[in-house]
Amino acid sequence: MNSFKSNSKLILLLTLLFAVFESQGQNREDQSEAEVKERPFQISFVPGFGTSKGPKEGYTNQFSLNILVGYEHSFDGAEFGILYNINKANISGAQFAGFGNTVGGNVKGAQFSGFLNTVNGKVRGMQYAGFLNVTAQEVQGAQFAGYMNLADSINGVQGAGLLNVSKKSIKGAQLAGLGNWAQNVQGVQIGGLVNRARHVKGTQIGLINIADTVERGVTVGLINIVKKGKLQFALEHNEVIDFNIAFRSGTNRLYSVLFVGSQAKEDDYLWTYGGGFGTEFKLKKNWNSSVELTTQSINPEGDHYDEINLLNRLSWNFGYQFANHLAFSAGPVLNIYVTEVYDQESGKYGNDIDMGSFYNETFSGTNVKMWVGYNVSIKF
Template sequence: MHSKFIITTLFTFATLYSYGQTFIDGKEDEVIKERPFQISLVPGFGTSRGAKQGYVNRFSLNLFAGYEYGFHGVELGGFYNINKHNIKGAQFAGFGNTVGGDVYGAQFGGFVNTVKGKVKGVQGAGYLNIVSKEVQGAQLAGYMNLADSVKGLQAAGIINVNRRNLDGTQLAGIINVAKDVEGLQVSGLVNKAKHIKGTQIGLINIADTVERGATVGLLNIVKKGKHQLAVEHNEVMDVNLAFRSGTDRLYSVLFAGIQGKSDFLWSYGLGFGTEFKLKNHWSSNVEITSQSINPKEDHHEELNLLNRLSWNFNYQMASHLSISAGPAFNVYVTDVYDQESGRYGDDIDMGSFYNETFSGTNVKMWIGYNISVKF
């Protein structure tokens, strides 16, 4: 008796209020009927007759799946929610949500969310979010986000794709893709954009132009930027081969070198630098680098790092040819110890003015030099 009374009351309540009217998105030429709630098992089985009736629900409950015109309030779906037109409020589904219009509020799907229009608010999915137009707010996914443009935050475990503008932040575990970026791109591997007004941070950064800001990574491929190979010599390594990429404002340095003495050594390292123009064909650059020093056919397991702060002056001889030279401040930090000789580290310093050992770690400092030919 009690269950029949409750069901009858719900149907009566829905009927009494189903003839209320409201304007959708302020468009006076499109009057939509409003009701307080609907409950469905699947489309066609419940208090609702589906999207064709044109009802906007205040509360929508789809025990398994539902297909409605829209809602202004809350919608819950055990598996899937589908709305033909705009929604306002909060939408939750165990598997996914599909909206044929715009979303104003929050949309959460256990696996996927798709929106044909725009999103103003938050969109969160365990796997995939797709928005055909703009996102104003936050788009969050465990695997992938896809949007036309984003103003706010786009964060995914693997990949973010923004077909046009990003005004805000992209965060991805593997790759970010956008056309014009005004803000920040951060990824675990690759950031790709056409125009940058902000910052890219990743192992590999790709852009056509960096109008302002910087690209920070091991490899920075800027079409209208710095791509420079160099053959170098310094007091530590007889020959270094280096590659600089990025912009004059901030670029990365990858290099490897060898020392051809009787105790043959090889090294590899990375760093960052900045270059500024001087008069005529002259320029100057400051670089901070760190490199691992290793013996022939071996690799030190212990800490053995040479850190250098160098200040070079460059003369541009031709469009792709310059020579460079300058002093370098060296800080050599090593745990390598030879018990027979009592020496820490490899024989690379040219007369240190500082040599101290702390808990088995030796630190040496000296002034060196660097000479290079850049192409």
């Protein structure tokens, strides 16, 4: 906590310092490109103490070294700062700082810092920061940060330990430990928890994916909320579990399925939960067909097996859409039951849930059974 407060105070101090220098520069006319001169190097301890008098001289440095904080017009080559580098105009080359880099114009090249990189213009190249990258306009290249990346738009890659934000669009990839946000996505969003976009032409991969529309692409996650897509609850029955509540979300091209259920037999009560994926396609008028692959854990009343006890189901359903929020579907199912649960008294594996298997084999303490069943659904 003390370290965080110290960093916050330092950022505030540097921001105020930059504002003072900027306000001083605004009292004079900006130099035209013709007036910008070049020099081979400059060395400063802090602004005003060194071989340079700051940005008002209008020099583009080929090599710049700032012992603590530097404030220069621009550079075309390389700049090193133990603490912080500030450039008023465009830079070209590589910028290195222990804490942060700030550029008032465009960047063509790369920025490397232990904490922060900020650019008021465009970036053509890469930004690497231990904590945060901020670009006010477009990034053509890549942003990588330990915590967060912010940009107006991205043509390339954003990679962050926590969060990526592209105000307008991303053409390429967003990769984040927690989540990604963009208006328009042409490419891929991969987030550890959530991805958010308005229009997607590509792929979203995360536990939760949110979009208004998905064109020529898919959302892959446990929950996929697509405004113009599939968001459907269902009551279901099959030969194994009497009563299931299912939730489907995503698009017809690819959607996720989550469900819980119970078997109400008095002598053999079972409860189950699971999930999977499916795809649905139109047949004719209100008729449709879907294929789903799911897996579920089968458990006894009031308990949960420590051993593997999974029922995997490949279903092929045919349905009829009565209204916008009312549909019926049914179809055959191929069941593949894999279990390590073994009853020494009876000598049997797993639960008695099959309808008569056509395959029953045991391998190294794991029993596999296969049979054909059915599934019936009312969808809302």
